[in-house]
Amino acid sequence: MRRAQQGLATLFMALTLLAIASLVLLSASRQLVLAHANAQNQHRYHQALNYAEEGLLEGQNALASGKAIAKGKTLLSTAHYIVEQETLPPDRVLLRSTGNYDGHAVTVQRVFLLGSGEDEARSALNLVGDLNLSGSVKLIGDKPVDMTVDGKVTLGGSVENIDTLQSTGDIIVSGNQAINILHSNGNIELSNGRYQTVKTVGNLTLTGSAMVEQLARVNGDARFLNSPGGQYAVRQAQVKGKVEINSGGARFGALEAEGKVDIQQFGGMESLKALGELVIQGWGAPISGVVARSASYNVNNPDIRVVVDPKLSLKLTPVPLLQVSRPRIDAYDFRGEAHYRFERDEQDRIQVTVRQVNNIPDGSYRLGMAADSQQPNRLCRELDAAGRCLGGRPSYLICKGFDPDTGDCFAGSAPGKWKLAGTTMAPGVLWFDGDLEIGSGSYHNSFLATGNIVTSGRHISYAVNYAGKIGICGNPDFPQNAPLDYCRDGVFQSRPIGNAVLLAGGYQNNRFSGGDITLGASTQVYGNVWAGNMLFSGGSTTIHGYISAARQSGNASQRHDWGGSTTIDLSNLPDSFKPGADPGQNGGAGSGKRLRALPYSWMDSGAGS
Secondary structure, X not given: OHHHHHHHHHHHHHHXXXXXXXXXXXXXXXXXXHHHHHHHHXXXXXXXXXXXXXXXXXXXXXXXXXXXXXXXXXXXXXXXXXXXXXXXXXOEEEEEEEEEEOOEEEEEEEEEEXXXXXXXOOEEEEEEOEEEEOOEEEEEOOOOEXXXXXXXXXXXXXXXOEEEEEEOOOEEEXXXXXXXXXXXXXXXXXXXXXXXXXXXXXXXXXXXXXXXXXXXXXXXXXXXXXOOOOOEEEEEEEEOOOEXXXXXXXXXXXXXXXXXXXXXXXXXXXXXEEOOOEXXXXXXOOEEEEEOOOXXXXXXXXXXXXXEOOOXXXXXXXXXXOOOOOOOOOHHHHHHHOOEEEEEOOOOOEEEXXXXXXXXXXXXXXXXXXXXXXXXXXXEOOEOOOOEEOOOOOOEEOEEOOOOOOOOOOOOOEOOEEEEOOOEEOOEEEEEOOEEEEOOEEEEEEEEEOOOEEXXXXXXXXXXXHHHHXXXXXXXXXXXXXXXXXXXXXXXXXXXXXXXXXXXXXXXXXXXXXXXXXXXXXXXXXXXXXXXXXXXXXXXXXXXXXXXXXXXXXXXXXXXXXXOEEEEEOOOOOOOOOOOOOOOHHHOOOOOXXXXXXXXXXXXXXXXX
């Protein structure tokens, strides 16, 4: 009986231990299943989020083109995302983009302010054509702004305080930069600097001390040959092509690749997912991941934990092509808005047409000397043989020379070539038929020329909108000659062209000419600089406004060479000045609606069925 009881106790103990072991095994299995499910959910979430963001960008492009406004609620619909629009009176549109992946849905949305060219844009630099920057560009403002180049970008110098650099061509950087976002339709090559997000439709190459602190998205192949000294070479990368890593002891964050991954030397990787084969040369470093094909590495290294799973699925969202609209810059569009229009008549005599200027009747005038003195720079109806205003009729001073009695502001001018040099000019919009060279002086004018514009000497000028009420309506040098369409009953009212301080180039018979703006050393301009063709800077130049250079000559061999230092100061701008306004009338040539994303957006995610 005692033996039976002992046997029964032993059996009970064994069953109890077996039950406990089963519970432990079930718990461990459950944790493994939960971890696997969580990893799968995270993967589905990020893929759905990528699709949602892609849809939001495509929806924004559709809005900018003007095609979306007349359509219904559903703006775009693809296998990966659905974009809906909702009009928010009076001038706002909400875009809601839902990305779907493997039953998981993520929704992102953003509100955009619509306009026709008067809204604030964030691209302080808009260039058409290749940019070779060996000097420096410094932006001063309350927040970083964008730089857009419709061409190739080569940065050997430096840029400061730029949030996003986007280019339709390659981006090659050797200077030490700190840029938040790079977006290229071509290849990106970085050998220096720190970047938060890098997106390229082509290939990506990192060398030297360059590092990506958040995310690199690559449609082509990627080569990570950088070693930023104890830092992460890249925090996260999504590469649709092949990947080569030879970054010394630098660590790598997470990598997702659709092609082969070849690792020669690195300091380890946090996670890896690759559809191609994996090759790790030498001893290797700590890495954990899964690949769909073969994995070749030193099996004696216990820190290499790689699983081969032929069923691994990885569909990376491609980087979308950057859509850039080109401005149309044409001085002839604004010929009728000039307060003083400088041309030559049939007899090749200077003719100045006045419009909407207080105390000067509208009409055509000659430029000559006062009837009773040698004082030049006066407008009069007729001249005598000596170039004096005919007596008995009023004349009007419009420019003050360096010598107030004899200094001719327009000395040296010739047909098609205007030279302006003096202490100051009557305020307002000035329009010149031909090339214009502006020397030393301080001006409260918007200068428009159908040809090229050159500044020289210690030149300072304020656009009409920048000068505002004090410089235009209450100008101390010309208190009786305020432009009437900007100054009504003592109140200053901005007009679009008044945002420009310099605008060059124009179309005649559908042919563009001129359009080059050359800023001399020590030039300071307050307002937008709109070059219909190319912009050249002589160094130590300060622009208190935005820059557009449209390369409308069509000469693809021309490029913007900036070797000096250019400062763009967007701090403390007056309320009357709107730097983001489009240089073309009616919002530009075919550019559609101008959009400004309001500074708030939010995300709502939820699992689908």
